[in-house]
Amino acid sequence: TVLIIDFGSQVTQLIARRIREAGVYSEIVPFQSADAAIDRLNPVAVILSGGPASTSDIGSPRAPQRVFDLGVPVLGICYGQMSMCIQNGGKAEGSDHREFGRAFVEVHKASPLFEGVWDVGTKHEVWMSHGDRVIELPDGFEVLATSPGAPFAAYADEARKFYGVMFHPEVVHTPDGAKLLSNFVHTIAGIESDWSMGAFREEAIRRIREQVGDKKVICGLSGGVDSSVAAVLIHEAIGDQLTCIFVDHGLMRLNEADEVVGMFRGQYNIPLVHVDASDLFIGELEGVSDPETKRKIIGRLFIETFEAEAKKLGGADFLAQGTLYPDVIESVSFTGGPSVTIKSHHNVGGLPERMNMGLVEPLRELFKDEVRKLGRELGLPERFVGRHPFPGPGLAIRCPGGITRDKLDILRKADAIYLEEIRNAGLYDAIWQAFAVLLPVQTVGVMGDGRTYDFVLALRAVTSVDGMTADFYHYDMQFLANTATRIINEVKGVNRVVYDVTSKPPGTIEWE
Ligand code: XMP
Secondary structure (H helix, E strand, O other): OEEEEEOOOOOHHHHHHHHHHOOOOEEEEEHHHHHHHHHHHOOOEEEEOOOOOOOOOOOOOOOOHHHHHOOOOEEEEOHHHHHHHHHOOOEEEOOOOOEEEEEEEEEOOOOHHHOOOOOOOOEEEEEEEEOOEEEEOOOOOEEEEEEOOEEEEEEEEOOOOEEEEOEOOOOOOOOOHHHHHHHHHHHHOOOOOOOOHHHHHHHHHHHHHHHHOOOOEEEEEOOOHHHHHHHHHHHHHHHHHEEEEEEEOOOOOOOHHHHHHHHHHHHOOOOEEEEEOHHHHHHHHOOOOOHHHHHHHHHHHHHHHHHHHHHHOOOOOEEEOOOOHHHHHHOOOOOOOOOOOOOOOOOOOOOOOOOOOEEEOOOOOOOHHHHHHHHHHOOOOHHHHOOOOOOOOHHHHHOOOOOOHHHHHHHHHHHHHHHHHHHHOOOHHHOOEEEEEEEEEEEEEEEOOEEEEEEEEEEEEEEOOOOOOEEEOOOOHHHHHHHHHHHHHHOOOEEEEEEOOOOEOOOOOOOO
């Protein structure tokens, strides 16, 4: 095991992720419990993460001193590197010259850390984020690389295999960072690759069994990848102690609800309660056009429906959720400052505050693409695992200006044609998310010899890495023309199609 000692950096999980990508198992522990973790795990290498503290603050965190007596390789990153320096007799200080963002380091000395990527005399892009700086290295340490703002950008005691880097190798903005981390675990620590999604699956199952024992678990299924993967995994661990509740709000896409129910009951034999609550949801939403009001109504009805169903089942001890790591960080505020609510997000989360149950969240450490890999490992169909994200409030937020059943039907048909065209053109995987929006605007058209006065449909497609920022997808015009023609010919109620060319920011991906 590689032990990652966490000093509270926002990107510590990315270190674990890179180590997983190198095929090696790691565990993250907060610095406060690192001492006990050393006894428990007997680590073969240690990584010290970055963190928000300054080493000059009184009581600022340190690694247990014995980390440096274990005789195993240690890599300190950013704050962790500063702590390693001080704990081995070097000096660091707070500095007015803070360095954030892109920087270039120049390599001065060859090292196994740089093997196969960085040669002496070359310069490389890295991502810096620090306030403190090292002013004196401990005995036995030598500088490996410098940057204009950091004369000790990378340094090492090669004999003891202690390495310090001021930059963050774990983030994608350090293009060679993954290779440096792989060098640390493979070349320096001599660990073989034996970690895989299959191993994660086994380990997750063991942990779920340990947590749940013989108690009951309920899981809110949304039809999305995350909750589905969580449910299948949990079912594998504890079988029919798990019951899934699928609150069908009637705002899903064409055939989607049937597909989800079919897959869970048919393919996996997972006990599933399918609640058709479309009358309730659509009834309360009818005539409501304010986006936040819509979102709040959906969130409230979802919780009420879910609770009522859970009660019918006689309750449960645990609530299962497909929470991913990005959900975990986004919900933690590090600045403590107020942030503006752009949209009240609804998904199957939000429940734990209300229901007095333990939480089972087996995907908490994973990123979206890792969840997809796990889904494949569990045998979920490719077409399902590779799906674009779909928002919890469903089509209600793709029908600006108040929904009706008729409008939802029009939107469903048009959306299905649009997505079919995208798949046929082989573009589905190149796009992060694509969907149609039915606008509350009617325009005049001419079809055959007659006048039409029908709705405008907007098409949206974006590329993105994480949904936080996005660019609109640059289609070939012919693709748009063909798709528009098909939609107008085949969907009664639409006589005009437009394409949304707004990026995020300033737009958001969804229209509401
Ligand atoms: P926006 O529209 O804020 O969306 O740019 C970013 C991503 O989040 C999805 N989205 C949601 N997902 N519940 C969800 O589970 C929601 O309430 C919700 N609203 C937006 C959106 O589809 C996009 O992928």
